[in-house]
Amino acid sequence: MVAAGRRGADAGPSTVARWWDRLVAALRDRVRRVRTIGGLALQAGLAAALSWLVAHSLLQVSQPVFAPISAVSTLAASVGQRLRRTVELIIGVTVGVLIGDLLLLVIGTGWWQLALIVVLAIVVALFLVGSAAVVIQAGATAVLIATLSPAVRDLEIPRFVDALVGGGVALLVTAVLLPLNPLRVLNRAARPALDLLATQLDATAEALAERDAALARTARGELRQSAGRLKAFVEATQGAREASTLSPVYWHQRHGPVGRYAQAAEPIDRAMRNSGTLIRRSVTLIEDGEPVPESLPTAVADLAEAVRLLKRQFAVGAEPNRAREQALRAVRTAGHAYRDGVGFSGAVVVAQVRTTVSDLLVASGLSQEDANHLVRRLFGDV
Template structure:
């Protein structure tokens, strides 16, 4: 009985701990979400207030409902698409107004006329742009014109003006009054991608050193969960370009650290994929019992350190010279491992170290030709102590 009671108490305590940890993690995630989009909320509030003030107080629009709605709709677009969203708003409203007015003159009002007007407005919007935002605006505006025009005079011009005011003031807020920091946008999006790569390369280095295939498989599985993070990084590069283009405060950064950081998205994507191949072949290497020279896990660990340094220097807006040096150190260590003797999968791992370093060097701002030249020079000769068919593979990487 005592043992059973103790077991029940332990189980309840475990449940309490798990519930507490889950609640803490949930709250932490929600606070992180609020911090991430808190600036957007302030921008949206300011843009909506300014849109209403300009439309009502300066242009004397009687009920400027759609101006603040257009402003909030523009800011609701993902960062990097707000200028396009403004253009889409204007196109959608224009299509809805034109189709609605033309058809009302010809067929009059009624339920079937409303249906026809909405269908034609959406079809024309799809033909002209194909964007969901354009289609929504065209359809909504056509509904307003078809239902309110008989009772509200001169509805078309205020609707069009509201779209211009709302979209324009949303851009003004994001570009001048409360501009985004493009480097911060990039850092926030790139950090999870690069942290994931660092962690799994480090785990693979440890797995190689301990010949632990299970740990290498876990690293392989973890690295595969990167699609959402990479997509967020790509979208952040679009947002950073937009912010540095629209905001006078950040114009000079377009060709400096922000421009270099934004251009790094594609080579970092390639580095992730090549690292996936490296980890996958590390699993095979361990499972097949191939030789693991001491320098091989060191090379993978050096590669992880290079990614870590690249992240830090990007975040600081500094020239990533230390990251380049560390990446080339990984190549030199991989060359030593190759000459000490590796099997077939080991040669592939070495080749992927070289290829991934080349990607990182391109991400740091070098051209592909410069990166390849530095990698070949750092690697040294291709004379391997044990032949595994890898020389040809390395020569082409």
């Protein structure tokens, strides 16, 4: 009875500590989220205000409601898709106005006319472009034309003006007035993916050294979270390219750090997948009791450090020479492990170290041919 009471007393602080850790993690996640989109919020606010001022004060649109809406809609697009969103916005408005006006002249106004106008505007938009943004704008504009045109004269021109002003001002804010640093955008997106990969490779190295299958299984499960982080990284590369193309302030980064960083997304994706195979085979290796030469966990740990160095050197816009050297060290050590003697799964782990290193070398800026040649030479094939 006393022992049970003691276990309950011990469980209380443990439960509180877990809840506290979860609360802290949730708060950190929300702070990180605010920091990530804080720049977007400032851009949206500035674009909404400027588009309203331009439409109202300069172009004399009496109620420029849709100019700020168009600006915010453009900025709400995925980073890297804003120029395309502006074009889609204008196309959608054009389709909606044309369909609405033509049908109103023929069939008049009413509830069934509204339904027909919206259906036809959406069908035509789908036929011409097929983009969801164009469809939404065409349908919304058709509704406005069908419902407000009888009461508001010459609605079509203000709607065009609002779309042009809103999209144009959004691009102006993005490119000139309040541009986001493309390298910073990439760093924020790439850091979680690369940190996850390095951490789980470290855990796998420890699992191999300790022959701890449970630890390797945990690393395998954690790495499965990489899909969302990689998607965010790929989207960030599109945004960085757009920012460095549109913004004169960052033109110099197009073919330098940003260009190199953006090209790394695909090989880093491959490195993630190949590392997943490495970790899965490590679990099997340990469970089957295969030999684990001392150099094998060292090679995996070297691989984790190469990922970490790649992240650091990308973050400062430096040529990732140290990351390449560290990755090749992992290949050399994996070659020692292979010659020291490994089983079937151990040979797969060694092969995945080689393949992942090749991916990281390509991510660092080498060609696939040069990366493969270096890996073969350092491993001892040539």
